[in-house]
Amino acid sequence: MEALVYHGPGRRAWEKRPRPEIRDATDAVVRITTSTICGTDLHILKGDVPTVTDGRILGHEGVGVVDDVGAGVTGVRKGDKVLISCITSCGKCDFCRKGMYSHCRSGGWILGNAIDGTQAEYVRIPHADTSLHRLAPDADEEAMVMLSDILPTGFECGVLNGQVKPGDAVAIVGAGPIGLATLLTAQFYSPAEIVMIDLDENRLRVARSFGATRSVNSGDGEAVRKVMDLTGGAGVDVAIEAVGIPATFDICQSILAPGGRLANVGVHGKPVELHLETLWARNITLTTRLVDTVTTPMLLKVVQSGRLQPGKLVTHRFGLADVMKAYDTFGNAAREHALKVILQGASPRDGR
Amino acid sequence: MEALVYHGPGRRAWEKRPRPEIRDATDAVVRITTSTICGTDLHILKGDVPTVTDGRILGHEGVGVVDDVGAGVTGVRKGDKVLISCITSCGKCDFCRKGMYSHCRSGGWILGNAIDGTQAEYVRIPHADTSLHRLAPDADEEAMVMLSDILPTGFECGVLNGQVKPGDAVAIVGAGPIGLATLLTAQFYSPAEIVMIDLDENRLRVARSFGATRSVNSGDGEAVRKVMDLTGGAGVDVAIEAVGIPATFDICQSILAPGGRLANVGVHGKPVELHLETLWARNITLTTRLVDTVTTPMLLKVVQSGRLQPGKLVTHRFGLADVMKAYDTFGNAAREHALKVILQGASPRDGR
C-alpha cells in the first residue's frame, strides 16, 4: 500500500509500505476511505513531537471500512464502516475505567505518533472494540471524520472543561479548526455571548457565520481591552485557549471574570507566566486536557439529529494520493483560506 | 476604646480610638471577646497589601458579643454571642446570590483592610445579618474563632476546590496554620494518604499528630522526588499550595498525577511559571479562591458534632491589650513554635 511517511523534521514522503496486519487478538485493520490533516501533524513535521520517529506513517483521524479483525474483536466486523478515534483505549486499565482514555496504559494518542497512522490506504487499530465507532453505511464521511479528533477536542477540552452554561459570556482565542470546533460545540449550551479572537479576518468572518456573536481582531494588541469593553468591564465567564502560545494564554488569563474558567485546548511548547499575584483571589479554574473522546458517542447522536453540521469545517478536498499537495495547502492555511482538508481514499467510496 | 492600628510598613501601635458606631441600618457593633492574628496581617505589616492605609485597625477574625444593631438587622440582637466572618457579604448582589461572597459588591474581605477590623475592643460589622453567625452562649470561643477565616479558607480553597475524595492521595505544601486547617478539613473526605510538605520539622511533627499519613521535609530540594517515590511514581490526586511563593507552587505542579487537581490557597505576590508544555496533556485542574465562607454554617455543625477540634491549632494566648507582644510571637512562629495565637478580650468573658 501507499502512505504518508515522516522522515525527520521537514521531511515527508508518499511511499510504498507493507500493508498492516493483525498482531493482537484485539486489533482491527481498517481501509481508509476518508482522512484529514491536523495541526498536530504540522507540529510533528517541525520536529516538535519527539515521540514521532523516522519512518512513522502520520495521521490520527479517519473513517474507513473494516478489512480484518483479530480473534478477540466482538464489536465490529469486516465490511463495517467505522469512525477511528484519535485516542486508542483498552477499556480495562484504571484510566480507561475512569473515562480518561487519553491516558490509557496501552493506548492514548498513539496513532501517527507511537504507531503508524491513518494517512495511508490501511491502518492497524489496536483495541478495536473500544477505539472504533460503527457508522451507518450511508454516513456522511466528511462530517464524521471531524469526530475523530477536532469535535471531541473542542468539546471536551474547551466546552466541557470550561463548563459553558446557558447565559454565559464565552471567549475563544484562536479561530483555526479547533477553535471553530469549540465554537460549534459551545453552542450546545446556549451561552449568551461567544467572542471569537484571532489575527485573521477571514477566520473571524467564518466564526461569525458559525455562530460567534462578536469577533475581535487581536492584531493590534488590544484584544484584552476590547473584550473588557464588550463585557462592560466584567470579563468573560469562560476563556478558551485554542492556539498554544504564551501570548494567547495571556489574553485568556487577563479577560476572566471572578469565578471564571480558563480551558486550555492548545498544544503548548513552552511554559507560560501565570499571574497568581492577581488571580489567587479571583476564584478561577484553569484546566488542561488531552482529549479523551468519551463524548464521541454523544457527538455522533447530535450530528445524526442534525443539530450539528461539522462538514462545514471542510474547505478543500484531495485524493489520498495527493496528500503531499494537501499538506502544502493546509500548511499555508491563512493564504489558502483552509480549514479542514479532506483526503479521499482511492476507490470504492461507501456512503458518499 | 483601644485597638491595634497600622501606621505604614513595619509600624503598628496599640492605641486609643473612638468606639465604632452604627452607620447603616444593616450594621452591628460587636464587643470582641476573642480574636487572633492571621498570616495576612503580617503581609499587611510588610506593606504588601496596598489597600490597607495608615490608621487602619487590623484583624479580620473574631468572636464577640453584639453591643448594638442597626434598624434593619433582624438576625442578631444585643447580647448575642457571634462569630465574625472574615468575609462581609450583603446577600443581595449577583456574586452573593451565586455564593461568591468573596466578591460581594459591597463587602468581601474588607475587615482590617478597607475598614477597621477586629483587633480592637469593638468592631463595626456591615451587613450584620449575613456576616455574623450566632453562637450558643457557652460556645468554645477559641475553637470558634478558627472559623472566622482559616478553617473555611483551608476547606473551601484547598479541600473543596481540590475535590478531595475518599481514597485520594493528597499533598499539602505548607504546614502553617492554613495548611494545618486544610489538613484537618481534608479528612472530612477520607483520603487514603495525606502527605504534608514543609521546611520545619516541628510543624511536620504537628501535622503527623493532626492526621498527615506522611511528611516530607523540603529543605533539601528533593520534595518532588520524595513525593513521587511515596506514590510509586504515580503522583498525587490533589496538591494544595498553602504558602504563596513560586517554589512551593512549583512543587505542586510537579507532583500531580494525570487528572490531578492543584488547589491554590496561598496569597501570592509574584507570577509563577506554569509548565503548560507538559501539563497541557495531563488533564489537570488548577483553582484559585479567596474564601467565600459559604461553608461556615456546615463547619459550625461539624465542630458542634465533635468531629473537628480546631482549638488544637492554638499554641499561645495573650490578653488583647498585649497584642503587640502577641505579634512578636506570631511573627517568629518557627522559633516560638507558634501556630494560632489567641487574643482574649478584656473582660466579661462569656462561655469560657
Add this chain to the structure above:
Amino acid sequence: MEALVYHGPGRRAWEKRPRPEIRDATDAVVRITTSTICGTDLHILKGDVPTVTDGRILGHEGVGVVDDVGAGVTGVRKGDKVLISCITSCGKCDFCRKGMYSHCRSGGWILGNAIDGTQAEYVRIPHADTSLHRLAPDADEEAMVMLSDILPTGFECGVLNGQVKPGDAVAIVGAGPIGLATLLTAQFYSPAEIVMIDLDENRLRVARSFGATRSVNSGDGEAVRKVMDLTGGAGVDVAIEAVGIPATFDICQSILAPGGRLANVGVHGKPVELHLETLWARNITLTTRLVDTVTTPMLLKVVQSGRLQPGKLVTHRFGLADVMKAYDTFGNAAREHALKVILQGASPRDGR
C-alpha cells in the same frame, strides 16, 4: 385600587381594595403594568390550596413600576421597571443562602397565597431587593412576565433537575404553558430528541412549532408503547412530568431508560404508585421542586441575547380590569386555544 379577589371555592370578584403600603423597611410597592394568570390560580379557585383564604388578592406573576420603597431597600427605587419573582426570598436565611429560595423562612411562594398578589393595580413585595429584578425601561413586558414563574419553573424543576444534556432523548408529558416553557428551555442543552406528550392536538402542534422533534397523543392510552417504539425500545434519558396527576406520572416512570431522570414539575393533589419492584435496579433519579427562581438572572440574559422568545407563549390579551373575562378564557384553555393570557395594567404603560 381594584383587584381580583378570591372569596372561597369557585368565587372571585374584581373589586375595590385599599392600595398596599410599605410595612417593613425591606418592602416595595409596585404598580402592575403587566400580569398574567397561572394554572395554580385555577387550582386555588377550585379550593385545592388551603393556605389561600377568603379575601386574598390572587396572582404571583407580574411586571410593573416601583411606586414606593422602604428605608432598607437599596437595589430598586421609585420609577424602576421591575420583574416580580413568584418566589419571595429574604436572602438571609439558611435556605436562601443555599439557593433554595422556595423554602425561604420568611418568603417562598407567598404572593397571591399567604399575602396579596399581583392581579391588582398595586402589590406590596416583601424583601424587595432579593425578590424583584430590575428591567430596562424598554424591556418587552410580555416576554418578561413569563420569567415571573413559568420559565424558571420549567427550567429549574424540569430541565435542570432532569439534567438534560446534549444528545439526550427527552420526553415532556403535558404541553400546557409549563410544559411548553420546559420545552423551550430544554433546548438550551441541545438534546437530540424532545418528545412531547399530550391529549390535545392543538397543543402538540404548538409544541412541534416550538421545537419538539416528535409528538405523541396519549389519548389512546398507548403513550408508553409509542415512546418505547420511538426510542427503539431504549426509553428516554429524561422524562418530565408537567401535569400533576397519577396517570401522567405513570407514563414518566414507564418510559425511563436505565440511568434515566424523572423530573416532576406538576403540582400533585394525590399520592402516586412508584414501581420500585422494577425501578429499584434501574439506576434512576426522581426529583421534585418548587421553583427557586435562582436562574432568573440567567434567563434574563438569555432572553436579552435573543436566544429565547418567551413572548410566543402569549395567546390572549386583556385589560387588567377585564381579568374576570380573562379567567373565563384561561379556564377553558383547550377550547379557547389559550396558553398564556396577558393582563395589561390600566395606564401609563412603560416600554411597550
Add this chain to the structure above:
Amino acid sequence: MEALVYHGPGRRAWEKRPRPEIRDATDAVVRITTSTICGTDLHILKGDVPTVTDGRILGHEGVGVVDDVGAGVTGVRKGDKVLISCITSCGKCDFCRKGMYSHCRSGGWILGNAIDGTQAEYVRIPHADTSLHRLAPDADEEAMVMLSDILPTGFECGVLNGQVKPGDAVAIVGAGPIGLATLLTAQFYSPAEIVMIDLDENRLRVARSFGATRSVNSGDGEAVRKVMDLTGGAGVDVAIEAVGIPATFDICQSILAPGGRLANVGVHGKPVELHLETLWARNITLTTRLVDTVTTPMLLKVVQSGRLQPGKLVTHRFGLADVMKAYDTFGNAAREHALKVILQGASPRDGR
C-alpha cells in the same frame, strides 16, 4: 467439584458438579478460597428471583485464586489472588463506557443468577479483566470479600446516590449487613449525625459501635416522630432505605428535610406509595441503583489505608462444605445475631 445448588423455591443442596472450564477467550476460572451468603440468596431461595432456575449454583461474592484464563485475558494470570465483583462487566458496551456496569449488555448481575456462582469450589468468571480485581497475596480475605457486593452497594447506592456531605444529618433504615455497610462508608464524608433505624436492638447496638450517633427502634411505629424530634423538627438531609419494603420506604419519605435525598438500596418486591401531594414542593431527590462496583478500586485503597475495617461485619465462619449449615444460621440472622457469614474454601488458603 462440589457446590451449593438451587433446586426451586425452598430447595438447595451441596452436591457434585462438573468443574467449570474456560468457554470464551475473556473468561477466567477461579478457585474459591472465601465466599459468603447475601440476603439476595435468601430471596432467591424464596423463589422471588425468577431469572434463577433449577440447577443454578448460587453466590455472587468471593475471593479466590485464578486457576485458568482464556487467551484474551491480560490483567490476571494463574496463581493471582483476586476479588470477584458481584457485577460482571465487559468494559466495551455503552453502559460500561458510562460506568453503569450494572447494566452491561453482556454482564451485570449474572453470577449465581443467570450463570453459576461462587458458593462452589470453582467458578467461571466472564470478562475476567474487567470483573476481577487483583489482590496482594497476603490480603485479608474476610475483609476483601465484603468488597464483592455489600461495601460497594452500601456506598454507591446509599452514600454516593444520597450525596452524603460533611455536616449532614443522615438516617439509615435497616441495620442488616447492607445497612451497616452503608453506615461504615457514609462516614467517609463526615456527616454530623447518622441515625440508624431498625426493629432489632442487637443490630442497633452494633450500629452504634460502628459509628451511628443515634439509634431508633421502629418497633413501636413511632420512628418518624422520633427522627423528627431528634432533628429538631427539621428532618434529615439524607434518608437511606436498606430494607426493601413499603413500610421502611415510607419512613424515609416522611423524614426528609426540604432539599433532602432519599437513596434506595433495598430490593423491592412491590410498588410503594409516593406522597407527591406533599413532596412535589419539597425539592427532594430520590434515587435507585443496582450497584455498579465502579468504586471497588477506591474502596480497595481505603481498606488498604486502614480507614475502613469491613472485616468487623463478620460474625460467623463455616467451611465451604458446611454451607448448608451456614445458610441455616444466616437465615435466622436475628436469633443467631448473624451479620456476614464467611465460607472458607477447603484447602490451601492463601494469605490468612
